Amino acid sequence: MQSTSTETEQRALEQVVQQFRAALPPNMVITDPQQLRTYECDGLASHRVVPAAVVLPETAEQVRDVVRICAEHEVPFVARGSGTGLSGGALPHSSGVLVVTAKMRRILEIDLANERAVVEPGVINLDVTRAVEDRGYYFAPDPSSQQVCSVGGNVAENSGGAHCLKYGFTTNHILALEVVTPDGEVVELGGPARETAGYDLLGAFIGSEGTLGVVTKITVRLLRKPESVQTLLAGFPSTDEAGAAVSAIIADGVTPAAIEMMDALAIEAAEQAVHCGYPEGAGAVLVVELDGPAAEVEHTFAEVERHCGAHGAFEIRVAADDHERAMIWKGRKSAFAAVGRISPDYIVQDGVIPRTALPEVLGRIARLSAESGVRVANVFHAGDGNLHPLVLFDDSEPGANERAEQVSGAILDLCIEHGGSITGEHGVGADKVKYMGRMFTADDLDTMQRVRCAFDPAGICNPGKVFPTPRLCGEVPGPRRGVHPLTEAGLADQF
Ligand SMILES: Cc1cc2nc3c(=O)[nH]c(=O)nc-3n(C[C@H](O)[C@H](O)[C@H](O)COP(=O)(O)OP(=O)(O)OC[C@H]3O[C@@H](n4cnc5c(N)ncnc54)[C@H](O)[C@@H]3O)c2cc1C
Numbered sequence: 001m002q003s004t005s006t007e008t009e010q011r012a013l014e015q016v017v018q019q020f021r022a023a024l025p026p027n028m029v030i031t032d033p034q035q036l037r038t039y040e041c042d043g044l045a046s047h048r049v050v051p052a053a054v055v056l057p058e059t060a061e062q063v064r065d066v067v068r069i070c071a072e073h074e075v076p077f078v079a080r081g082s083g084t085g086l087s088g089g090a091l092p093h094s095s096g097v098l099v100v101t102a103k104m105r106r107i108l109e110i111d112l113a114n115e116r117a118v119v120e121p122g123v124i125n126l127d128v129t130r131a132v133e134d135r136g137y138y139f140a141p142d143p144s145s146q147q148v149c150s151v152g153g154n155v156a157e158n159s160g161g162a163h164c165l166k167y168g169f170t171t172n173h174i175l176a177l178e179v180v181t182p183d184g185e186v187v188e189l190g191g192p193a194r195e196t197a198g199y200d201l202l203g204a205f206i207g208s209e210g211t212l213g214v215v216t217k218i219t220v221r222l223l224r225k226p227e228s229v230q231t232l233l234a235g236f237p238s239t240d241e242a243g244a245a246v247s248a249i250i251a252d253g254v255t256p257a258a259i260e261m262m263d264a265l266a267i268e269a270a271e272q273a274v275h276c277g278y279p280e281g282a283g284a285v286l287v288v289e290l291d292g293p294a295a296e297v298e299h300t301f302a303e304v305e306r307h308c309g310a311h312g313a314f315e316i317r318v319a320a321d322d323h324e325r326a327m328i329w330k331g332r333k334s335a336f337a338a339v340g341r342i343s344p345d346y347i348v349q350d351g352v353i354p355r356t357a358l359p360e361v362l363g364r365i366a367r368l369s370a371e372s373g374v375r376v377a378n379v380f381h382a383g384d385g386n387l388h389p390l391v392l393f394d395d396s397e398p399g400a401n402e403r404a405e406q407v408s409g410a411i412l413d414l415c416i417e418h419g420g421s422i423t424g425e426h427g428v429g430a431d432k433v434k435y436m437g438r439m440f441t442a443d444d445l446d447t448m449q450r451v452r453c454a455f456d457p458a459g460i461c462n463p464g465k466v467f468p469t470p471r472l473c474g475e476v477p478g479p480r481r482g483v484h485p486l487t488e489a490g491l492a493d494q495f
Pocket residue numbers: 042043078079080081082083084085086088089090101121142143144145148149150151152153154155156157158159160161162209210211213214215216336337425426462
């Protein structure tokens with residue numbers, strides 16, 4: 001009698017776990033069902049899958065051994081850093097292994113003369129800055145989760161933060177990676193210098209959401225702390241005026257380090273949670289931060305104040321010192337969690353639109369909300385058009401989740417319609433797989449999958465993430481019939 005695929009998977013898993021136990025020190029392999037449940041989701045708790053096994057390697061060699069064993073038995077694996085991802089990217093595979101880098105937290109080298117550091121993937125984002133700040137340096141990518149998220153996760157998601165308007169995303173701050181490829185080979189991508197010859201495989205890897213291999217070492221760029229920082233909080237009657245002020249500031253040639261916007265509902269939530277004391281009656285607030293040489297900051301700051309005033313700001317507060325700056329940021333940084341105070345459940349959406357479309361799209365979101373009866377709070381990186389609508393609902397009400405999902409999807413449609421994207425920084429993961437077909441054609445998706453297949457022909461590295469239908473590199477064939485147009489044109493081979 002032939003064995004079923006589930007029996008085959010089970011046998012492969014047993015062999016894999018046996019080999020892990022032989023290759024790794026004790027306590028690095030978890031198979032106890034209760035302990036496995038700790039890892040069943042990342043920051044997107046609406047998706048849950050219990051992995052078959054978890055490994056907690058401490059060195060790159062151990063990661064390599066784990067991946068080689070998985071590859072030998074074609075057992076899927078998923079890398080996980082701190083598990084703060086918001087798109088289910090680190091969602092485990094039920095018949096697979098979760099490779100957790102939380103024990104790989106060493107800063108291996110600090111080289112200030114060349115403004116770089118080498119870190120293990122589990123190092124917490126803020127710990128990089130903490131290690132060098134007394135010498136006047138910092139690591140620029142600053143996701144709001146920076147106190148807990150890992151640099152490995154930042155690389156995989158190409159994470160951004162409030163200050164990526166001026167400083168760019170994680171990809172702009174990584175010089176080199178050591179990666180274990182899905183067949184267990186250890187490769188170096190990039191190099192210690194800013195530019196390397198050949199294809200930009202480093203660029204291809206950053207933002208690949210754990211689908212091309214496991215990062216084991218990261219060379220990050222360090223920046224000098226700016227001479228001067230100025231922060232302002234401006235209260236506006238509505239998001240229309242605030243959005244117009246954002247466009248005017250940028251059109252004037254000013255590039256603030258950050259421009260963040262919160263609407264009335266987001267302000268209400270933040271007030272309840274942290275009593276941030278934002279301007280009373282504001283329909284929207286802007287937090288604008290400028291940094292750089294003192295003379296330049298002083299000049300451009302006056303311009304920013306002028307634009308805010310000209311576009312209806314009824315109150316402008318300037319932080320006099322670090323304490324007041326922290327108070328201004330406190331409301332913004334607490335906003336996601338604060339929304340839990342005004343709604344039992346919510347979806348954190350992440351989409352991008354051209355900055356100039358802000359007033360139009362925010363107006364359409366407000367209409368969607370009014371028509372559906374689903375409340376939406378907006379808090380976002382206004383400078384680069386990266387929206388984070390928080391779609392509020394109460395899961396105990398029948399159909400509320402579905403209505404919220406519908407509004408959430410309709411917001412992404414608005415982003416696409418305005419020439420934007422279905423994700424700005426949280427990634428596609430498991431959550432937005434269903435939206436990829438709205439943004440890309442089947443041929444686009446196939447072409448992207450070819451890159452994935454080149455790294456992972458067996459399809460074992462974080463399968464089921466990013467792409468809706470695996471059709472290439474020998475995976476389950478989807479709806480495509482006939483030869484792929486690129487193959488037909490002699491431009492690409494089928495793996
Ligand atoms: C309150 C809150 C605020 C947030 N704010 C922001 C924000 O401002 N900006 C932003 O961009 N994101 C934000 N995020 C999302 C999240 O923190 C980032 O995506 C972060 O980079 C994830 O890091 P992590 O270590 O938690 O990764 P995980 O969640 O563990 O994993 C994320 C992805 O990275 C992959 N991965 C992890 N480690 C490795 C590795 N070593 N090799 C290969 N792949 C790997 C995983 O497979 C998964 O696909 C926020 C999240 C929360 C909960």
